[in-house]
Amino acid sequence: MTTTKPPTWQTLAATKRTTNVQKMPKEWRLPTSLTSTFTSTSTQSVLSIPRTSNILSDRELELTEKYDATALVEMMSSGKVKSVDVVTAFCKRAAVAQQCVNCLTEIMFEEAIERAGVCDGFVEREGRGMGALHGLPISLKDSFNIKGTQATIGYITFLDHAPSPQNSNLVTLLQAAGAIIHCKTNLPQTMMAADTHNNLFGRTLNPHNLSLTAGGSSGGEAALLAMRGSVLGIATDIAGSCRIPALCCGLKSFKPSAGRVPFGGKTAPGRLGSPASIVPVIGPMGRSVRDAELVLSTVCTGKTWDIDESVLNVPWRSVEPVSRPLVFGLVRGHAKRPLHPPVARALHAAATKLKEAGHRIVLLDHLVPDLWDCAVLAWKYFLLDPRKTDRGFVDAAGEPLVPSIAKTSFRELDAWEPSLDGLFDLNVERWKVLKKYHDLVVENGLDAVLTVGYQGTAPPHDQYGVTLYTVLQNLLNYPSGMFPFLKANKELDAPFFKSDAAYEPPYNAEACEGLPAHIQVMGKPMQDEELMEILKVVEGIVAED
Amino acid sequence: MTTTKPPTWQTLAATKRTTNVQKMPKEWRLPTSLTSTFTSTSTQSVLSIPRTSNILSDRELELTEKYDATALVEMMSSGKVKSVDVVTAFCKRAAVAQQCVNCLTEIMFEEAIERAGVCDGFVEREGRGMGALHGLPISLKDSFNIKGTQATIGYITFLDHAPSPQNSNLVTLLQAAGAIIHCKTNLPQTMMAADTHNNLFGRTLNPHNLSLTAGGSSGGEAALLAMRGSVLGIATDIAGSCRIPALCCGLKSFKPSAGRVPFGGKTAPGRLGSPASIVPVIGPMGRSVRDAELVLSTVCTGKTWDIDESVLNVPWRSVEPVSRPLVFGLVRGHAKRPLHPPVARALHAAATKLKEAGHRIVLLDHLVPDLWDCAVLAWKYFLLDPRKTDRGFVDAAGEPLVPSIAKTSFRELDAWEPSLDGLFDLNVERWKVLKKYHDLVVENGLDAVLTVGYQGTAPPHDQYGVTLYTVLQNLLNYPSGMFPFLKANKELDAPFFKSDAAYEPPYNAEACEGLPAHIQVMGKPMQDEELMEILKVVEGIVAED
Structure with a gap:
């Protein structure tokens, strides 16, 4: 009888990353001579790489740089622009971003472009868009579940998990409004750190300067958006996770009040059932306030509770623009x-x-x-968790803690029970x-x-x-x-x-x-x-x- | 040096009750020959006593029996009826109710009638009511604080508390809308029982049959409303407290979703800061659904958070009447x-x-x-409270537990920690x-x-x-x-x-x-x-x- 030594966590991680690389068409790959310079100690900005890489056409550069999500949806819904073109452009750019700053966890370019074709067909047939987010490529933090795709959230031990059997509730709502998810993005081990770094996907770098943090926990999202590999991203926030990466990478973000955006069906980095008075929320990250409003008003409706029992169930109100000194x-x-x-x-x-x-x-x-x-x-x-469930997830695979976790907590709480x-x-x-x-x-x-x-x-x-x-x-x-x-x-x-x-x-x-x-x-x-x-x-x- | 023996809890309770009796004018008192028959073992109904007592005039009987709160507010706001007459009628009837079923804890008849005069003056001057609850007498469960009035919530040890230095936030909102609080009502020891019974105010009886429970915890409110000593009452509910007394005494009540009605500034029967996923709510009790809506739409506005940081801050929405099969x-x-x-x-x-x-x-x-x-x-x-704070309040005065507390909890939890x-x-x-x-x-x-x-x-x-x-x-x-x-x-x-x-x-x-x-x-x-x-x-x- 022979026994096979189980693979090390390093091997497991490397395998996962290789799978991801294979989801990027060869013609979207940057030369190794270039990518080898994209290290966490390099101080270079990579913001111009998408322009200089020659992977995107001028039209694709324009589509990814010139518009916010609201404008793109308008253009696609009226048939002025094809969703296939928009989604392809953002997929290409996301591929470039990934090679520059290591911001992605799951790649769904092929499925996204296919779905874009369906959206375009709808406009041709119906003369209108499928919904408020018609044809729009959207990127999500890895903790969201998308049916058929993994949600490892950077834990080696979660590589054992089968692809998600169903969508996070928000994903269902976004897709119902016509959005197309082209990728998921990197996050820190345990999600409780301000550096987007884990042993499975590695570290996400800041596009403005690779030697700097992209912020956390939604740092993959911010780095991708800064590279314009996405126009609108969905992040989460319990201590700043949708705001810290935004400020590190030069983006806008919005943290809503708790319970407004349906949170159900996500992959949790720790124990369920916390009695904490602070609960995580979902918030958009992107280029304009109106884009944030577009997403929130779309997913916070009187019908949202129907698909998410955990949502507070308060529909988005229409309020008047400000017309007085604040x-x-x-x-x-x-x-x-x-x-x-x-x-x-x-x-x-x-x-x-x-x-x-x-x-x-x-x-x-x-x-x-x-x-x-x-x-x-x-x-x-x-x-609060006496079982320290998140640390258990780390230990389960024998992987070490990433350094930023210790940095993010308060020394005065080291002995606190x-x-x-x-x-x-x-x-x-x-x-x-x-x-x-x-x-x-x-x-x-x-x-x-x-x-x-x-x-x-x-x-x-x-x-x-x-x-x-x-x-x-x-x-x-x-x-x-x-x-x-x-x-x-x-x-x-x-x-x-x-x-x-x-x-x-x-x-x-x-x-x-x-x-x-x-x-x-x-x-x-x-x-x-x-x-x-x-x-x-x-x-x-x-x-x- | 002489030492005075501290008064027993029985003496302290008797003193408080005597004070209450003195707040009822002599001409509103029932003969002892009658009240001596109002015992907790008598099966008689006392619902007709207000009619037969000759304390209320025919007009006062009509005002207390014929209308719901919405109708009374309309009549008073238009000047057709004087608030002084309405409030006086309900005060008289509340006095009668108190003598029949022991439903009150704090009596504010004098202040209420005085305030009614102010409301009437407002209508005379302005040609309109003061607000959505103009001139309306409202009764509240004892746990609400009213500036200058005690809120002992039936704990002997809370007799030491000075009169409330300020209003519960809801009280402020009700008063701002023109409501007039004429009395507070009885509740169970610890508020966690379905019988309205405590050692300070005694037991509230069911007006339909004195040998039956009035329900709890807002049983004083329900008994008073059933006697029509109030037209609209404010109760609380964490396990049925605004609904149990309603069903026991034949009233309508509404338990809103948590956080909608401002809960801040109440006197708590137990420990503050509970991490429980069930939180108490405030709900109206009375005669019509439209009265419940009147109160809730009045106190749940976009401005409510300004006076209560604990409110969820979701304004009452206007929705269409039902026009389809349900x-x-x-x-x-x-x-x-x-x-x-x-x-x-x-x-x-x-x-x-x-x-x-x-x-x-x-x-x-x-x-x-x-x-x-x-x-x-x-x-x-x-x-959840490891300190069992509510029991501590009971023990502090040496008073015994009332029997219904043991009956209301689940035997299978006796050893649960x-x-x-x-x-x-x-x-x-x-x-x-x-x-x-x-x-x-x-x-x-x-x-x-x-x-x-x-x-x-x-x-x-x-x-x-x-x-x-x-x-x-x-x-x-x-x-x-x-x-x-x-x-x-x-x-x-x-x-x-x-x-x-x-x-x-x-x-x-x-x-x-x-x-x-x-x-x-x-x-x-x-x-x-x-x-x-x-x-x-x-x-x-x-x-x-």
Whole structure:
């Protein structure tokens, strides 16, 4: 009798990745001479590679660069543009993106192009589109299930799982509206890290500078979108996962209030049934506020509950555009993580522009509940599982923890043990924070709060640290939008440098030159619709020149 | 040095009750010869006492008997009727009710009549009402805080509490809409029992038959409303508390989806911060579906979050009246608690009438998740507090537990110990039930489910037992409406008697003769508005002849 040694996790991972490469047509592949330079220590930008690779035609470059999703859907629904052409263009570009920044987990180019043909046929026959997302290629974080495709979410041990027997509920809704899923995207081991890195698919790199993080957990999505290998992506967010990658890669994203977007039928990175007061939400990532609204208004209808018992079942409301001066609270950071000059300048410039446009700014710096304490409180909810199920998934395959996981949690919680008794107290503590923030918003007549999502621009790999500026909105369950705004510019940023500030991670004006800075705008709970209108105002005001 | 022996809990309770008696004008008091017959062992009905007592004028009898809240508000807002007259009439009648069934905890007659004068002055000056609840007397369960009034919720130890420094948020909203609170009503010790009984205020009796329970936990409210000492009451519900008293006393009530009605600022009977997946809700109790809608549409607005950070912040939607045949699921009970003949007949008659009116009935008896298991699961959530804070409140004053508390819980949970690990599993188990129920509703195209709220009519004191038929809607978080329908009639009920059924509590055709039977109609989560329209249809169809 002979026994075969089971394959190592390294072998298993390599096999999976090879399968993925084979799903990319040879003519869409970049030369090894080029791809060999795309390393996690290279500081090059790969944003121009799709243009210089000669894989996409001029028309394909135009289709992938010039329009947002709303415009593409209009063009395809009216028959002006074929979905096959749009989807093919984005598939090509996604293939290029994958070779540059390693952002994909599952590739469905062939199926997507086939489906695009069906969409085009529908328009020819019916003279209209199939739905609000007619013919639109959409990319999804790997945790979504798509019938017939794996959802390993980066765990080696999940390679054993059969292809998903059915769709995540959101996928069904998107497809029913005419959307076409062309790929799924990379995410961190356990999904609780700000670096998109796992032992199965490896690390996703930042297209602006390969030596930097793409952010996490929806970093594959952001890197793909920044490369314009997709025009609209679907991410998730429990501590900033749809906002952190957006700010790292220069995209817009929207984190809705909990329960609005159907979450059912996803692959979970940890234990089901958490009693935490913070629950993950699904949010769009892309190029325009109206695209975010297009997706949310499409999937949040009075009928959504019919296919997802877990959804809150609150249909998207139609609200009036903003027609009055708005009042914005302004929070300029926390002493433990002072804003790096590019981000401080972006925030300052945004506030100034808003004021110039007639809106009012109310400084809240010293009035808000301590942001660090809030983040520590939030993080406790993520550590509730006494069985540490997510670590079990890692250990099951003998794979090591990726370095960023330790970096993302709070050192003061290393010895913290969850308990049922303590959970009551956590909830009481959370309600106090909710009340304080609520009272500030109401007493100051705020429409939204202007702040940042991170202290800096995208940092080097594994240096992101704690998600101080994004987890607050999850703790409060306030919807929030992230905007890229301005770019690091050492001369313009210099006046915002504070010699006494302990920048963490370190601020390096040379290293971040040209990287996207950002702002974050948070609204009021369940007023996702009102926030969307406010974001349109902000979008108009902070539009880059 | 002399030491004074601290007063016994009996003395403390007696003092509080005496204070209450003194708030009732002498001319509103019934003779002792009469009140001495109002005992918990007497089987008499006291429903006619307000008419025979000569305390209310004919006009006052008319005002308290002939109209629902909506009609009264219309009359008062247009100046046809004075709020002073309406409020005075209901105060008188509440005083009579209190002397018959012991339903009140706090009496605010004087302040209410004074406030009514202000409302009348407003109409005279402005030619319109102050708001959607202009001049309307409203009664509230004792757990609501009203500035300057105690909220002891029946705990002797809470007598130490100063009068509430501020209103519950809902109270503020009701008052802002012009409502006038004339009294607060009795509830059970710990609020987790189906008998309204505590050592501070004593036991509330059922006006239909004093030897029967008024139900709980909002039993004071129901007894008062049945006596027409109030036209609209505000109750709470975590396992049936706004529906059980309604079915026991022959009233309508509505349990909304969780979070819709602002819950903040109430006095809690147990520990704050529970991580349970079932949360208490506030619901109206009264005479008409349109009254329930009036209250809910008034307090659930886009501005409600401004005064209550805990509200879900989903404004009441305006939906179209039902204009098509509806599909009702029908659940006819559980083998462990077979329906008593009067209730079985009411349910049968309601289903028959709905069918006759063109609606469709789908029998779900053997398809729904086991109701008993669901109730046990739900009850575990109520036992999560490792500190047993509610028992601590009881013990603090040395008062004994009232008998009904033991009767309301499940024997199989006597040795059950909550744990954080177990809470994850509870939540998973709950999601399975949610999914099963959801799928039944969707696959059968149901608009609502027709069922009962209890197996019988109001049982004798301390015999109600487990809340099998009401806690399901809390576990599922489905909105639900309770309707009185038909009255026990031994001849008509006889065909529904099953000789092999183990009726629990025992069925006694003689004892329940003439008592109100009922039906319950549950809707879909967050479709409170749609359910309200369905209830209007049901109301029209089951209206008593």
